[in-house]
Each structure stands twice: as C-alpha cells, then as structure tokens.
Amino acid sequence: MTDSTLSSRTVLVTGATSGIGCETARRLAERGATVLLHGRTTAQAQATADRLIATAGVPASLLRPYGADFTHLEEVETLARTIVSEHPHLDVLVNNAGMAAPERHTVTADGNEIAFQVNFLAHYLLTCLLEPALTSDPGGRVVNVSSSLHRTASISWADPNRARRYSRLAAYAQSQLALTVFAADPRVTAVSVHPGVCDTALLPLYAHEGGSPAEGAAHVVRLCDPAVEIVNGAYYDRDERVDPAPAATEDRTVRRLNKLADLLVGRTA
Secondary structure: OOOOOOOOOEEEEOOOOOHHHHHHHHHHHHOOOEEEEEEOOHHHHHHHHHHHHHHHOOOHHHEEEEEOOOOOHHHHHHHHHHHHHHOOOOOEEEEOOOOOOOOOOOEOOOOOEHHHHHHHHHHHHHHHHHHHHHOOOOOOEEEEEOOHHHHHOOOOOOOOOOOOOOOHHHHHHHHHHHHHHHOOOOOOOEEEEEOOOEOOOOHHHOOOOOEOHHHHHHHHHHHHOOOOOOOOOOEEEOOEEEOOOHHHHOHHHHHHHHHHHHHHHOOOO
C-alpha cells in the first residue's frame, strides 16, 4: 500500500537486516518509500532485500542494499560517501543499528569500546557526513532508535571506554544516553525514540519477553512520516513524547559530547 506522505521519500535504515530495523524497512517500503537497507555487509543487506521482496511483496525498485561494519569507522566513511553520491537528497536517516555490550571489555581497531562505537560513534560520524544530503531539503530528519535505559546512564567523560571500571550494562546505557543527547544537536533536526521492549537480540538487557519487532517498528516509522511534526531533540517513549534524562536537554552536554565524539572518530581539525 503506497502512502502519499512517504511515496517520494528516501530513507536510510541502519541495522536493517534483522529485528526492528528490518521491520522498519519493510513498513516504509510497503508505504512506498525508497529504503536504503544497511547491513554489516552488502551481501547481508541484499539477502534481506531478497527476503522482503519474496515474503512481503515489496517492489525490488524500492530497496537498495548497502554494507558497512560499524566496528570499522573507515567503512562508515565509505558508506556515507557512497550514499551522498548516489542519493544527494536524503529525507530520513534512521539510526537503528545496535548491539549489546559484551561481557568482556572489548575495544575496536579504532580504539573505542565496541558498544560505544557501534551504537553511538558510528551513527554520529554517519549523521555528520550525511548532513549535506539531509539538509538539502528543510524537511530532512534523523530518528535515533534509543532506549529507556539511557535514564540509568552517565557519560564517563574521562574514560568513555570504561577501561578502568567496565560493566556491560553501564557501557550499553552510556551509548544510549549519548545517542539521545546527540538528537539535540542543532545541525540536523532529530528525535529519539524508545520503541518498547521487543523480542530482539537486545531483549536480555531488559526482560525475558517482549513485544514483536513489528510493534517496535511502528513507533519508528511514525516518526519518519513528514505528516508527523517533530521538535529537534524530542524524545518519545513509543508514541508518547516525554522528557528524556536531564543531560539530554543540556546545551553544555551536547557541546561536550560533540567535542568528545569528534576526537574519537578523528574529526578534529
């Protein structure tokens, strides 16, 4: 079913090969949006596109597969350059890719704690590099798929890798707080959404059971719709706009986080 409000939109969904990301891609494409499917590899993204075409009847012309391993920032940069070249006008970026922090402290080849890089730094870098495409039209927006666990977090400014005192839950929560704070950056209009506790790979962080990924995706897709007015930095718990953690509304914290992220992704002058 095409939807006049989405049929001419181009949307990039990160982490689109499973869970909420896959269901978000399916729902967007079913409503007529051109969906750029991101997976860790192009082959995985293509396999997801083939599955959606075969099982959901999504037109192949609406699905474009892309690959980038977010544990390697160089691949994020390549992904961004490719998308800006092929899609100079991007209506929506859905920053959805995520992982649970591992039991043991793990650092990427770029030198960052792995959950902080995959869940936040890669999306920070991608969003910054896609800014020209997202701002080519005043209606461009970013939807960060965050977590209610951001409320339990603090950002360890002196030790963002949490090398001195590592906890997988604290590391994951920190990454979600950073993503939520980033939504208040004024460069691109952005919001954050907690899609509810869903039966995905992240479920063990929350509970023993949860809703379906499709239920979570519905809350993400709603915020992609240009008919839904959004305010930069807003935070949603499913469909309800609520106050995020206090840090997410502090200009000083936004500036401090941007400075830290620029340093960690190598965007310093």
